[in-house]
Amino acid sequence: MSFNISFPDTTFENKQRSIEEFFEISLELRRDIIKSLFLAKSGHSGGSLGTADIFAVLFFGGFLNYDPKNWKNPNRDRFILSVGHIAPILYATLARAGFFHPSELATLRKLGSRLQGHPGLDANLPGIETSSGSLGQGVSIAVGMALSQKYLDKTDNFTFTMTGDGELEEGSVWEAAMAASNYKLSNFCWIVDNNDCQIDGRVTDVMNIYPLQEKFEAFGFDVVTIDGHNYSEIISAFTKFKNNSKNSEKPTCIIAKTYMGRGISFMEDKYSWHGVPPNEEQAIKALEELDKLDAELKKSNKLN
Amino acid sequence: MKYKSYGKIPTRKGFGEGLVELGEQNPNIVVLGGDITSSVLTSFFRDKFPDRFFSIGIAEQNATTIAVGLALSGKIPFFSSYSAFSAFRNADQLRISVAYNNANVKIGGGHSGVTVGPDGATHQSLEEVAFLRTLPNMTLIVPADYNETKKATIASGNMFGPTFIRFGRSAGESFTTPESEFIIGKANQLTDGNDVAIFACGTLVWEALLAAEELEKQKGIKARVINLHTIKPIDYEAIVNAAKECGAIVTAEEHQIHGGMGSAVAEVVVKNYPVPMEFIGIQDRFGLSGEPEELMQYFNLNHQTIFASALRAIERRDKGFDKIRKVIDFNK
Ligand SMILES: Cc1ncc(C[n+]2csc(CCOP(=O)(O)OP(=O)(O)O)c2C)c(N)n1
Ligand SMILES: [Mg+2]
Numbered sequence: 074m075s076f077n078i079s080f081p082d083t084t085f086e087n088k089q090r091s092i093e094e095f096f097e098i099s100l101e102l103r104r105d106i107i108k109s110l111f112l113a114k115s116g117h118s119g120g121s122l123g124t125a126d127i128f129a130v131l132f133f134g135g136f137l138n139y140d141p142k143n144w145k146n147p148n149r150d151r152f153i154l155s156v157g158h159i160a161p162i163l164y165a166t167l168a169r170a171g172f173f174h175p176s177e178l179a180t181l182r183k184l185g186s187r188l189q190g191h192p193g194l195d196a197n198l199p200g201i202e203t204s205s206g207s208l209g210q211g212v213s214i215a216v217g218m219a220l221s222q223k224y225l226d227k228t229d230n231f232t233f234t235m236t237g238d239g240e241l242e243e244g245s246v247w248e249a250a251m252a253a254s255n256y257k258l259s260n261f262c263w264i265v266d267n268n269d270c271q272i273d274g275r276v277t278d279v280m281n282i283y284p285l286q287e288k289f290e291a292f293g294f295d296v297v298t299i300d301g302h303n304y305s306e307i308i309s310a311f312t313k314f315k316n317n318s319k320n321s322e323k324p325t326c327i328i329a330k331t332y333m334g335r336g337i338s339f340m341e342d343k344y345s346w347h348g349v350p351p352n353e354e355q356a357i358k359a360l361e362e363l364d365k366l367d368a369e370l371k372k373s374n375k376l377n
Numbered sequence: 378m379k380y381k382s383y384g385k386i387p388t389r390k391g392f393g394e395g396l397v398e399l400g401e402q403n404p405n406i407v408v409l410g411g412d413i414t415s416s417v418l419t420s421f422f423r424d425k426f427p428d429r430f431f432s433i434g435i436a437e438q439n440a441t442t443i444a445v446g447l448a449l450s451g452k453i454p455f456f457s458s459y460s461a462f463s464a465f466r467n468a469d470q471l472r473i474s475v476a477y478n479n480a481n482v483k484i485g486g487g488h489s490g491v492t493v494g495p496d497g498a499t500h501q502s503l504e505e506v507a508f509l510r511t512l513p514n515m516t517l518i519v520p521a522d523y524n525e526t527k528k529a530t531i532a533s534g535n536m537f538g539p540t541f542i543r544f545g546r547s548a549g550e551s552f553t554t555p556e557s558e559f560i561i562g563k564a565n566q567l568t569d570g571n572d573v574a575i576f577a578c579g580t581l582v583w584e585a586l587l588a589a590e591e592l593e594k595q596k597g598i599k600a601r602v603i604n605l606h607t608i609k610p611i612d613y614e615a616i617v618n619a620a621k622e623c624g625a626i627v628t629a630e631e632h633q634i635h636g637g638m639g640s641a642v643a644e645v646v647v648k649n650y651p652v653p654m655e656f657i658g659i660q661d662r663f664g665l666s667g668e669p670e671e672l673m674q675y676f677n678l679n680h681q682t683i684f685a686s687a688l689r690a691i692e693r694r695d696k697g698f699d700k701i702r703k704v705i706d707f708n709k
Binding site: 113114115116157182183184185186188189190191193195196204205206207208209239240242243244271272273278279280 | 412415
């Protein structure tokens with residue numbers, strides 16, 4: 074059996090949306106992840122799928138200020154993917170936001186591609202703010218950008234970053250946390266993809282990082298713990314951050330409880346999917362599952 | 378050719394198996410995990426000796442210095458991660474706490490070089506030889522294949538002192554045997570010849586053997602291929618003899634040309650017996666995504682390049698430096 078893979082050129086605007094619309098966008102992002110990773114024959118399915126709902130809200134719900142046509146605009150908000158190996162979700166998101174043509178997703182991880190296995194600034198892909206892939210570094214880069222926005226450029230922009238939860242085992246991550254609250258970076262929003270999975274197993278078993286909420290609070294953050302697949306909770310977390318940034322001097326941390334591989338039955342909550350792509354049979358099955366969810370959504374008549 | 382390939386086996390498998398053998402021989406062997414135990418195959422040891430395995434998480438700095446604490450308590454700790462993170466993230470720890478203390482810590486640098494493949498530049502460590510060989514007390518080994526990695530792992534556990542073993546992810550040709558000699562610090566001469574010397578390490582040793590075969594077949598040139606598996610301490614005798622007896626040298630490695638094995642050989646050559654040298658390696662740039670085989674060709678890390686470089690080194694020896702080029706551009 075062989076099947077044709079194509080990437081429709083749908084793009085989505087960045088605006089206030091209904092729950093159903095976010096769900097539809099997240100399905101498209103998940104399809105892109107499955108397709109691009111299948112074609113790449115290597116790469117990280119688990120974390121990419123698990124964070125698709127957060128990416129859908131952050132990039133397409135009016136929370137992140139960007140302009141794909143003029144993406145280097147100095148007055149943009151920044152998003153730094155510290156957990157660089159889940160690049161497939163960032164690439165899918167940027168493509169669907171119009172930073173580059175979605176067909177380029179087919180080149181992921183291939184020789185000469187702008188879609189490097191881990192984001193590479195030298196590959197000149199629009200929307201990529203920094204190289205990342207050595208865990209623990211992106212979050213400090215993000216602190217540097219927030220510092221620049223708040224004290225040097227004196228703009229009203231925000232910096233968002235996403236780290237993994239295994240990534241929190243890197244000590245420098247906590248140096249970043251300390252600096253963010255020391256400098257009262259209320260324009261700084263740190264999302265933790267708390268799937269409790271990393272390469273060797275459950276985060277708890279590899280190196281216990283908990284309790285997280287209390288740790289970030291002790292480091293001087295406003296902390297919200299949410300279900301990272303519940304759009305209402307994601308929306309209210311980002312809304313709270315925006316409010317906090319006006320009323321509080323604290324940086325914000327969103328601990329998003331997620332499932333690795335979310336959306337695909339045979340991948341869900343399995344750490345073995347951290348760093349492998351679907352094979353052909355698995356890709357077909359995964360796309361079928363996503364299509365089924367899509368059909369149910371359309372049948373519910375809640376989309377306009 | 379005298380050597381044949383016994384098939385493709387990843388060098389990291391030799392590391393994993395070597396650790397298990399060491400563990401059986403010596404109860405002081407301890408292994409620290411950095412969340413990629415099944416990538417660098419310290420998982421073999423973990424499954425066999427769970428009481429002597431400690432998961433440290435994704436924390437290479439901490440793991441390196443915890444290893445120092447264990448070493449200063451009489452244990453023989455091995456810590457391994459991708460070379461990109463077990464040689465660089467912890468560079469300060471390696472310098473001060475490991476090397477300066479002369480602590481008996483063993484570090485494995487897996488997934489080194491461009492043969493990591495599609496993960497791309499961030500994971501393709503191409504600089505660690507340059508850094509590690511400048512550290513006093515450090516022993517640095519870059520084994521050529523699966524069997525040699527296993528032997529290097531066992532030998533490093535049986536010697537005292539900080540040691541770094543650099544190995545890869547992909548399956549490379551396996552051509553040394555369990556019986557062939559491996560002594561830390563002693564280069565292995567694989568072919569006899571006095572026309573040109575080819576020093577290689579890691580994945581490039583097999584390519585050097587292929588190049589030597591072609592040189593003989595096509596040009597009647599007898600090349601001396603030397604597997605320089607230990608970069609520190611370096612085998613002065615093998616290098617000086619090669620310079621004197623061959624008069625032209627090529628070095629080949631899956632690493633930056635600046636500061637790598639070739640530079641180490643050049644330091645010995647220039648001081649003792651200067652002869653023309655050609656350097657094969659990564660030419661001062663970062664890696665990129667692609668399949669391992671594809672990248673080796675893209676970066677000219679192959680027997681064809683070794684072949685051409687050997688001819689050039691011989692030409693420079695025979696015609697004299699000045700006749701070829703006024704200034705020899707190191708990078709071209
Ligand atoms: C400094 C560093 N050490 C090790 C690695 C190898 N590595 C890549 S992903 C990963 C696990 C990350 O776990 P987590 O942050 O929870 O991400 P998830 O598995 O949930 O996607 C590790 C150890 C790395 N990329 N960088
Ligand atoms: Mg995780």
